[in-house]
Amino acid sequence: MSSENISRNVRPLLIAIDGPVGAGKSTISDEVAKRLGILHLDTGAMYRAAGLYVLRQGLNPHDEAAATEAVAQADVSVRYQDGAQRTLLDGEDVTGLIRTPEVAAAASAVSKHPGVRAQLVRAQRALAESTPMLMDGRDIGTVVLKDAPVKVYLTASPEARAERRLKQYREQGEEHTFEEVLEAVNARDYQDMHREADPLRQAEDATVVDSSDLSFEETVEAILGLVRAAMAKEALHV
Ligand code: DC
Numbered sequence: 001m002s003s004e005n006i007s008r009n010v011r012p013l014l015i016a017i018d019g020p021v022g023a024g025k026s027t028i029s030d031e032v033a034k035r036l037g038i039l040h041l042d043t044g045a046m047y048r049a050a051g052l053y054v055l056r057q058g059l060n061p062h063d064e065a066a067a068t069e070a071v072a073q074a075d076v077s078v079r080y081q082d083g084a085q086r087t088l089l090d091g092e093d094v095t096g097l098i099r100t101p102e103v104a105a106a107a108s109a110v111s112k113h114p115g116v117r118a119q120l121v122r123a124q125r126a127l128a129e130s131t132p133m134l135m136d137g138r139d140i141g142t143v144v145l146k147d148a149p150v151k152v153y154l155t156a157s158p159e160a161r162a163e164r165r166l167k168q169y170r171e172q173g174e175e176h177t178f179e180e181v182l183e184a185v186n187a188r189d190y191q192d193m194h195r196e197a198d199p200l201r202q203a204e205d206a207t208v209v210d211s212s213d214l215s216f217e218e219t220v221e222a223i224l225g226l227v228r229a230a231m232a233k234e235a236l237h238v
Contacts, residue, residue, distance in 0.1 A: 011149065013038060013132040013236040015227065016140035019154035020200060021188045022161030024211055024219065025136045028154060031216075032223050033134040038238055039080060041127060043137035043144070044107070045087040046120050048098035049076045051106030053089055061109035068115035076123065111138075114197045132238045138192055141203035150230045151206035152223055158185050160212040 013036070017029050026042055033040035051061055053074040059066045077088045086095050097103070110116045117139075124144050128135060135144065141151035156164075162182040169176050192200040202208065207226055211219045230236065 010235040010237050012128075012130065013150070013227070013231070013238050014128055014145050014148040015134040015150040015152070015223075016145045016148040016203070016206070017134065017136040017152045017154055017223075018138055018140050018142070018200065018203070018206070019152075020161070020185075020192060022165050022185055023154045023156045024164070024216070025154055028211075028216070028219050028223065029134055029136040031220050032227075034083065035220070035224065036132075036134070036227065036238055038132040038134055039083075040085065041078065041124065041133055041135045042085055042087075043120070043124055043135060043140065045085065045095070045098060046076050046078070046123065047111045047116075048103050048107040049087050049089045049094055050074060050116055050120065051108075051110050052094055052098055052103050054110055055102065055106050061106040064113045064115075067110050068113050071110065071113075071116045071119060076120065078127070108191065112195050112197060117197055132236075138200040139198040141206045142201060143198050146203075149234060149236055150227050151203050152226060153202040153206040153208045154219075154223075155208060155210055156212040157210075158182060158189065161185050 015032070017025055019025050029040050029042070050071045053076070054061045054067045054070050057070050059070055061067050075088075075090045079086050079088060086093050087098060088094065098107075121144050124135065127133065128145060137144070141148060141153070159182065162178060162185045165185065166176060166178055166181050169181070209219060209222050214222065
C-alpha cells in the first residue's frame with residue numbers, strides 16, 4: 001500500500017462518552033479532551049439551548065408538535081473560545097443561561113421528541129465530520145457516532161452519584177438529605193433509560209468505566225488507556 005493510501009485511511013479520533021446523570025461525564029470529558037488536544041462537544045448543552053428556545057416562545061416543552069416545530073426554527077450551534085465550548089442560540093451566547101433548573105427541565109422534555117433529536121443529531125454529526133472530537137451525551141455511542149473507534153459508558157452506582165451531588169449542594173450552601181438526592185438520581189435514571197426515543201443505554205461495543213471507587217485522575221487515566229489501545233490498533237489522527 002502506498003503512503004498516500006495509508007494517509008487516506010487515517011480516520012479522525014472520535015470518542016463517544018455516554019452515561020447517567022452525575023457520573024462525572026462533563027468534567028471527565030473536558031479533561032480527557034484537553035489532554036488529547038481535541039475538542040469536547042457537550043451535547044446536553046444543545047438540548048438545553050433547544051429547551052430555552054421553547055420556553056422563550058412561551059410554549060409547553062412537553063407539547064411535541066409545538067416544541068418540534070419551534071426548535072426547527074431555532075439555530076442551535078457551538079463555537080470554541082480558548083478550547084472551551086460556547087453554546088449559541090440564534091447567534092446569542094447562552095452558555096450561562098442554560099444552567100438553570102427551569103432550562104434543565106425544559107431540555108429533558110424536548111429531548112423526548114424524535115423530531116427535536118433528529119435535528120440536533122444532524123448538527124452533532126456535522127460537527128464531527130472532519131474534526132477529531134470527544135462527544136458526551138446519552139446516545140452518542142448508540143446513535144450519533146455509531147462508528148466511533150472509542151466508546152465509553154461512564155457510570156457509577158446511584159449511591160456514589162448521590163453522594164457527589166450532595167457534596168456539590170453542600171459547597172453551594174444548600175441543605176438536602178442523602179435520601180432526597182438518591183431518590184432524584186434514581187428518578188432521572190428511570191426517565192433517561194425508559195423514554196421511547198433513543199433512551200440511555202450502553203452500546204454493545206462500549207467499554208464500561210465505573211467511577212464509583214475511582215478518583216478523578218484514575219477515571220481520566222482509565223479512559224486515556226482505552227484511547228491509547230484504540231490508537232495502537234488503528235491509525236487515528238488527533
Ligand atoms: O447532560 P445534561 O443534563 O446537560 O442534558 C440535558 C438534557 O438533555 C437531559 O435531560 C438529557 C438530554 N440529553 C439527551 O437526551 N441526549 C444527549 N445526547 C444529551 C442530553
